[in-house]
Amino acid sequence: MPRPRSLNPIQIASAALAVIDQGGLSALTMRGVAKELNATAMCLYRYVADRDELEALVVEQALADVDTTAPVDGDWRERVAVLVRRMRVVIGCHPAVVPLLPVHRHRSPTVLRWTESLLAVLAEAGLDGTRRAVALRALLAYTVGAIQLEHLGPLSGGGTTAMAALSPAEFPHLAATAADARRVDPDAEFDGGLEILLRGLAT
Amino acid sequence: MPRPRSLNPIQIASAALAVIDQGGLSALTMRGVAKELNATAMCLYRYVADRDELEALVVEQALADVDTTAPVDGDWRERVAVLVRRMRVVIGCHPAVVPLLPVHRHRSPTVLRWTESLLAVLAEAGLDGTRRAVALRALLAYTVGAIQLEHLGPLSGGGTTAMAALSPAEFPHLAATAADARRVDPDAEFDGGLEILLRGLAT
DNA sequence: ACCTGAACACCGTTCAAGT
């Protein structure tokens, strides 16, 4: 007697994202997600092979809102910047997902489409072959790294506060820079670094 | 009757690093580290407050080999590159530690000394105040991000292999770039991205 | 065919008890 499925992957992904958004990464457990769906943990194994697959589902669900279409206005550097900023803004809505990104990015259709658009813009800029591969990698590294620095670490962003308390005798530059850094807002900091990278990318 | 301590923090850090190097991040458990020391898990709580502190200990132990003295030869860009490459090489010896780096970097004396040296070189390059803070952040983001891309993800580096299998119809640029990327060795890729960043950093 | 409860082998952490 075939019984209809009571869940679907989208429901699971939504529930899992809700759980991680609300309770942080440590709340993302098979049992926790199941409870959100009024089901049992074992039931989830009908839909995902294991926790790893659940994590991949969460990452894709979190990134699904990214507009991956290539921008048409502005020079190529501005178009790259727009794509990169779109990714950062959406991830900023789901900070607990950040540690999962480097691990599962290859399995996210959104990431693939976004990367394809980024490469298209780089191609229009006259980059190809190895140079384009290196440029992409550098942009990815900066994006992933900057987002991690922004959201991970002590007190999620209060890191510079801790650094400002360092002994200025032993770490003079660090103490000064920590003080300076607290006056830069995160958006400007991210855009500033991105600009440096894009300037270096000019042939 | 005061009994002498049977362990010290260095022994614990070494044992923990051995465990994670050999068994991966998932092997880093209180019980696992204790077994490596022929002790019980509970005994470790005499030396660390919790797992978080054990992780911080592992990170510092992994990075301890980094030479954090500022290089003296070459122009400032080359000196920055030398510092960054030193960090990458040492981390490459302990790839399982990579996910812990963004979380615990603020508590590592090695990271602090390394950052201080980096800032000193940037100061010699004429950067100060906000511009220097942004430059540091960009360098940190690139370094952290590039190392994560290198060591995390599917099959730890086989990611480009997976991407090369993509449908060239839907992802033409991605498929082409994945093929190109497989011909670039990791060192050259890292240095290439770093060069882009340093070029953009020139005033 | 799908869902469930009980069970297994793990976690981090607490706490009373040993020496």
Place this chain on the structure above:
DNA sequence: ACCTGAACACCGTTCAAGT
């Protein structure tokens, strides 16, 4: 003062049993 064993409240995952 330091270490230990037992215990608690969790994990992911398996598997036989229910409907």
